[in-house]
Amino acid sequence: MTEIILCMAAHPDDEVIGCGGTIASLSEQGLRVISVIFSSGDLSSPWIRKDYLVGERESESKRIGEYIGSTETILLGFKDRSMIEELKTGKSKKLVKELIKKYKPSKIFVHTANDAHKDHKAVNKVVMEAVEQADKDHKISVFTYEVWNIRNELLPRMYVDVSHTFKKKLEAMKKFRSQMVYIYPLLIAAIVRSRILGLQIGVKYAERFYKIR
Numbered sequence: 001m002t003e004i005i006l007c008m009a010a011h012p013d014d015e016v017i018g019c020g021g022t023i024a025s026l027s028e029q030g031l032r033v034i035s036v037i038f039s040s041g042d043l044s045s046p047w048i049r050k051d052y053l054v055g056e057r058e059s060e061s062k063r064i065g066e067y068i069g070s071t072e073t074i075l076l077g078f079k080d081r082s083m084i085e086e087l088k089t090g091k092s093k094k095l096v097k098e099l100i101k102k103y104k105p106s107k108i109f110v111h112t113a114n115d116a117h118k119d120h121k122a123v124n125k126v127v128m129e130a131v132e133q134a135d136k137d138h139k140i141s142v143f144t145y146e147v148w149n150i151r152n153e154l155l156p157r158m159y160v161d162v163s164h165t166f167k168k169k170l171e172a173m174k175k176f177r178s179q180m181v182y183i184y185p186l187l188i189a190a191i192v193r194s195r196i197l198g199l200q201i202g203v204k205y206a207e208r209f210y211k212i213r
Contacts, residue, residue, distance in 0.1 A: 004032045004103050007070070008096070008110040008127050010119040011039045012061040013176045017186060018145035019109055020068050020169035021162025021194070022207050027069025028165070034103060035070040037061055038078050038092065038123055056178045068172045074099070086126070096130035105140060112144040112210065114151050131213065142213035148186075150193060155210040159201045166194060166205040 005026055009015035015023065015035050023033050040057065058075050065073035076095055078086055086092040100108075110127045111120035124144065131140055143158060162169065173190065176183050197206040 002030065002032045004034065004105045006099065006103060006105040006108045007033060007035045008108060008123060009035065009037050010111060010117070010123045012037050012057045012075075013064075013173070013183065014111070014120070014147050015070075015109075016064060016068055016169065016172045016176075017183075017190065018111070018147045019207055019209070020172050021165045021205065022109075022160045022209075024069045024165035024168050025160060025162055027071075032071045033069060034105075035061075035065050035073045036076065036096075036099060037073065038076050038126075039119060040075070040077050040079065060176055060178060064172050064175045067175065068168065086122070092126045093130045093133075096127055097134045100130060100134040100140070104138060106138075107141045107143065109143050109145055109209065112146055112151065112153070113212075114153065115147065116149050117147070120147065128213075140213070141211065143209035143211055145207070145209055153210050155212060158209045158211055159197060159206045160209070161198070161201065161203040161205075162194065162207050163198065163204040 007015045007019060007023060009018070015037070023035070026033050061075060062073045076092065078092065108127065108131065111124045113121060113124045115121050115124070128142070131142060170187060170190065173183050173187060194205040194207060197208050198204050200206070
């Protein structure tokens with residue numbers, strides 16, 4: 001049976017910025033990577049009409065997900081900056097539990113709980129609560145990733161050599177045309193971060209994750 005990995009992200013593009021090189025690498029190894037995007041990204045640009053923006057970002061996510069190596073990109077369609085409220089309704093947690101039951105992943109990648117973005121923190125909380133309740137029949141390992149901020153946490157670390165897939169990650173980031181204002185400054189940060197992490201394990205480029213379960 002093919003090993004399945006779930007990559008959970010608050011917004012379209014978070015998973016590529018945080019672990020795009022790893023997604024591409026796992027896909028090349030024959031693993032099935034499924035990206036789950038919580039928000040539609042409806043508040044990501046004040047210059048673009050919301051209905052058009054949502055459709056554009058959803059289309060981008062699926063197209064870029066396929067390019068980077070995701071077998072499937074699932075869009076849950078919650079509104080931007082609403083994840084804290086969704087925690088109260090329990091709808092998002094129910095959906096995550098259903099996905100875990102359906103796909104039976106061996107690993108889940110999700111935002112770090114210490115991320116500065118409220119939606120990122122909320123998605124971490126939703127996923128962790130869902131995993132605790134759903135992980136009864138098989139063990140799920142959970143790894144966290146960083147998007148905007150870089151933190152040094154006192155947790156077990158996993159480094160992934162993405163030297164051979166890093167160019168693909170950068171190209172995938174550039175494909176988020178609706179987010180050009182935000183993405184292009186992050187390209188430099190992504191290069192510097194991955195190079196520094198690569199030096200720590202003796203490779204050209206690497207991505208780092210914290211094992212929290």
